Amino acid sequence: MFHKEGHKIIIITFLLVVGIILLAEYFVPVVWLKFPLQIAAIILLVLILQFFRNPRRMTSESDNYVIAPVDGKVVVIEEVYEKEYFKDKRIQVSIFMSPVNVHVTRYALGGEVVYSKYHPGKYLVAWHPKSSEENERTSVVVKNTVWGEVMYKQIAGAMAKRIVNYATEGSLAIQGADAGFIKFGSRVDLLLPLDAKIKVDLHQKVKGGIDIIAEKFPTSG
Structure with a gap:
C-alpha cells in the first residue's frame, strides 16, 4: 500500500525505469555498461516504492x-x-x-x-x-x-x-x-x-x- 502523495512520482519513476531498461537493452551493446544501468534503474524504483509505502496501522485510541x-x-x-x-x-x-x-x-x-x-x-x-x-x-x-x-x-x-x-x-x-x-x-x-x-x-x-x-x-x- 502506497501513500496517495506518492502516486504521481511512482508512476513517473516506473515509466522512466522501463524506458531506461528498454533503451539499455536495445541501444547499449556493451554488457558491462548495460546491466549496471538496468540494475541502477530498478534500485531507484525500489527506493521510491519503499519511501512512499503506507503500512496499515491498528491504533488503540485513548485520550490518555x-x-x-x-x-x-x-x-x-x-x-x-x-x-x-x-x-x-x-x-x-x-x-x-x-x-x-x-x-x-x-x-x-x-x-x-x-x-x-x-x-x-x-x-x-x-x-x-x-x-x-x-x-x-x-x-x-x-x-x-x-x-x-x-x-x-x-x-x-x-x-x-x-x-x-x-x-x-x-x-x-x-x-x-x-x-x-x-x-x-x-x-x-x-x-x-x-x-x-x-x-x-x-x-x-x-x-x-x-x-x-x-x-x-x-x-x-
Missing part, C-alpha cells in the same frame, strides 16, 4: 495517550519555551525520520484542530537545533479534554522540499489517522504539557500510530 506521529528515532526530550502559540514552557519530544523510514504523519491524539499554520523557511539538516524555528514547517494544535492543547510540527530537512498537511482549523483529528506527509527526510516535534509523563527514551526508535510517547490522566476532584 499521545502516540508517535511518525516512524523514526527520538532525538530530543527537553523542556523548551514555545513562543509561537502557547508562549510558555513545554516538553519537546522530537522524532527524526531518515529517508528509509515511513514518512506518513499521523495524528498523535484525537480532538479538535484549533490551530494550523504553514511557515516558509530554510532547509537545515533536520537534527539541527535551529531547524524547529528556522526551517520550512507546519504547526498544528489539537485540543481535547484530557491534554488541553498539544502542538506538533512537521519540519522539513535538507532533503525534504514539500510538506503536506491535512489538518485544518475546526476539523476533527482522529488519533492514528493520516494527518499529512513529508517528502524525503525530516522530523516532527511534539510540544506537550509539563505534567505529561514521557514514556520514551532518547535515541529510542518508535513506530507511528502505535508507540506511546506520553501519558496523562485527568485529575480527580
Whole structure:
C-alpha cells in the first residue's frame, strides 16, 4: 500500500525505469555498461516504492495517550519555551525520520484542530537545533479534554522540499489517522504539557500510530 502523495512520482519513476531498461537493452551493446544501468534503474524504483509505502496501522485510541506521529528515532526530550502559540514552557519530544523510514504523519491524539499554520523557511539538516524555528514547517494544535492543547510540527530537512498537511482549523483529528506527509527526510516535534509523563527514551526508535510517547490522566476532584 502506497501513500496517495506518492502516486504521481511512482508512476513517473516506473515509466522512466522501463524506458531506461528498454533503451539499455536495445541501444547499449556493451554488457558491462548495460546491466549496471538496468540494475541502477530498478534500485531507484525500489527506493521510491519503499519511501512512499503506507503500512496499515491498528491504533488503540485513548485520550490518555499521545502516540508517535511518525516512524523514526527520538532525538530530543527537553523542556523548551514555545513562543509561537502557547508562549510558555513545554516538553519537546522530537522524532527524526531518515529517508528509509515511513514518512506518513499521523495524528498523535484525537480532538479538535484549533490551530494550523504553514511557515516558509530554510532547509537545515533536520537534527539541527535551529531547524524547529528556522526551517520550512507546519504547526498544528489539537485540543481535547484530557491534554488541553498539544502542538506538533512537521519540519522539513535538507532533503525534504514539500510538506503536506491535512489538518485544518475546526476539523476533527482522529488519533492514528493520516494527518499529512513529508517528502524525503525530516522530523516532527511534539510540544506537550509539563505534567505529561514521557514514556520514551532518547535515541529510542518508535513506530507511528502505535508507540506511546506520553501519558496523562485527568485529575480527580
